[in-house]
Amino acid sequence: MxxxxxxxxxxxxxxxxxxxxxxxxxxxxxxxxxxxxxxxxxxxxxxxxxxxxxxxxxxxxxxxxxxxxxxxxxxxxxxxxxxxxxxxxxxxxxxxxxxxxxxxxxxxxxxxxxxxxxxxxxxxxxxxxxxxxxxPLVLTAPVGQKDVPADGDARAFLDAARAAGDRWSYGTPGVGTVGHLGTELLKARTGINPVHVPYPGYPQVATAMGGGQLQMALLPPALALSQERAGKLKRVGVTSAGRSTLAPEVPSLAEAGVQDFQLExxxxxxxxxxxxxxxxxxxxxxxxxxxxxxxxxxxxxxxxxxxxxxxxxxxxxxxxxxxxxxxxxxxxxxxxxx
Structure with a gap:
């Protein structure tokens, strides 16, 4: 081993x-x-x-x-x-x-x-x-986001994020939260470079994404699912090592080739x-x-x-x-x- x-x-x-x-x-x-x-x-x-x-x-x-x-x-x-x-x-x-x-x-x-x-x-x-x-958290994006294939998987999403560079932004409940540190770590593991924008909490992050102010965020599974059901956001991948029982239908980011990244x-x-x-x-x-x-x-x-x-x-x-x-x-x- x-x-x-x-x-x-x-x-x-x-x-x-x-x-x-x-x-x-x-x-x-x-x-x-x-x-x-x-x-x-x-x-x-x-x-x-x-x-x-x-x-x-x-x-x-x-x-x-x-x-x-x-x-x-x-x-x-x-x-x-x-x-x-x-x-x-x-x-x-x-x-x-x-x-x-x-x-x-x-x-x-x-x-x-x-x-x-x-x-x-x-x-x-x-x-x-x-x-x-x-x-785990769920990497989430707005529905109909520009430059992202509508039916694209996590690989396609991350390709689009790399191409966008710092023109994209991501939201979290604040500096030093797991959503913040986790996204910074995801940036290091994947070569993407969105800009951090802090909010009071995850609901405000989801609202900002739905309104087009943000292009991505790591959200709790229940919030990500409710926003997906409302037709506002889509779930890209979970941060667990494999698929989570909390969102078994969502592939892990590891399945998309993201290495050395696991977050809870x-x-x-x-x-x-x-x-x-x-x-x-x-x-x-x-x-x-x-x-x-x-x-x-x-x-x-x-x-x-x-x-x-x-x-x-x-x-x-x-x-x-x-x-x-x-x-x-x-x-x-x-x-x-x-």
């Missing part, structure tokens, strides 16, 4: 609700550690992306069953901007003992590496709770590091059990996620591995916040 290169190891590491209350909420509450007197009030889930975005939908899927498990209301609060970093900073600084966050990869891994001005440190300021879901997004719950350990343990147990319940697994699959529900230690390990892997990609591609 060939020993993988550092870049290859980085890529392999990446390949990395009403009605749900009943049984899963009771079971989670029974299995969670005792925390007398907590929660004493409403629990907040802060999301750094807009309503309707993938992280927002995931947070709202968990809010009701988590409320049942904890015996207090659980609300979702959107604090949007800076690729999710505004919301992340709000979680890091929360001291009320009743605030947690729903995060994407970048906020819990490489935010500080790509931008030293980020006001929080993922490794220092957060306590991992549970890895919730994982997914994930979302997770984390708490401020200042939250007492017994409270974190109770939240981790409740959230991970909810994530593994059949009803929530199905709901997340419909949203484009393969549910996980890891332990706090499992999420901590993933954070460390992805931070190291993405740090190598950042250095290789010389990516900065600017």
């Amino acid at each position: 060939h020993r993988p290169t550092p870049a290859r190891r980085a890529l392999l590491t990446l390949a990395v609700a009403a009605g749900l209350a009943g049984a899963c909420g009771v079971a989670a509450a029974q299995s969670a550690p005792a925390t007398p007197g907590w929660p004493a009030k409403t629990v907040r889930i802060i999301v750094g992306f807009p309503p309707g975005s993938s992280p927002d939908l995931t947070a709202r899927t968990f809010a009701e069953p988590l409320s049942q498990a904890l015996g207090q209301p659980v609300i979702v609060e959107n604090k949007v901007g800076a690729g999710g970093n505004i919301g992340a900073d709000a979680v890091a600084k929360a001291t009320d003992g009743h605030t947690i966050g729903l995060f994407i990869n970048g906020n819990l891994t490489i935010a500080k590496l790509i931008n030293p001005q980020v006001p929080y440190d993922p490794a220092r300021d957060f306590a991992p709770l549970s890895l919730i879901g994982v997914s 997004i994930w979302n997770a719950f984390a708490a401020p590091a200042s939250m007492p350990a017994p409270v974190r343990a109770r939240l981790s147990a409740a959230i991970s059990e909810i994530a593994r319940s059949p009803a929530v697994r199905e709901k997340m699959f419909q949203q484009g996620w393969q549910a996980v529900g890891s332990s706090a230690e499992g999420l901590a390990n993933r954070m460390r591995a992805d931070t190291a892997a993405m740090g190598r990609v950042i250095r290789e591609q010389k990516i900065t916040a600017q």
Whole structure:
């Protein structure tokens, strides 16, 4: 077996609700550690992306069953901007003992590496709770895009992108997000050169593509499929090593000849590091059990996620591995916040 290169190891590491209350909420509450007197009030889930975005939908899927498990209301609060970093900073600084966050990869891994001005440190300021879901991304393009064969496959699309050079643009939810770093890595692997344009979230990226402001983007599978069904976008290829169960009819970019490219997004719950350990343990147990319940697994699959529900230690390990892997990609591609 060939020993993988550092870049290859980085890529392999990446390949990395009403009605749900009943049984899963009771079971989670029974299995969670005792925390007398907590929660004493409403629990907040802060999301750094807009309503309707993938992280927002995931947070709202968990809010009701988590409320049942904890015996207090659980609300979702959107604090949007800076690729999710505004919301992340709000979680890091929360001291009320009743605030947690729903995060994407970048906020819990490489935010500080790509931008030293980020006001929080993922490794220092957060306590991992549970890895919730994982997914590849889908390379997506507008329907009827100029210079792209209407029935062309990924090879034809990438040929057109190479010919277009920097006349094309791609959108992401912000600098340092997996969509950004992944597209920069795709540029290096394929010789394409679209210009990066950041947006508040994936829904805004999809809207901009449908309006002709962007020529390509890496989108979550569920959003890409809904836009395709609406006749606005088409799916070109998935970023997994092979075809994904989330989009089995879409070929992988590897099938189109893209080498050493494998990409995965994930979302997770984390708490401020200042939250007492017994409270974190109770939240981790409740959230991970909810994530593994059949009803929530199905709901997340419909949203484009393969549910996980890891332990706090499992999420901590993933954070460390992805931070190291993405740090190598950042250095290789010389990516900065600017």
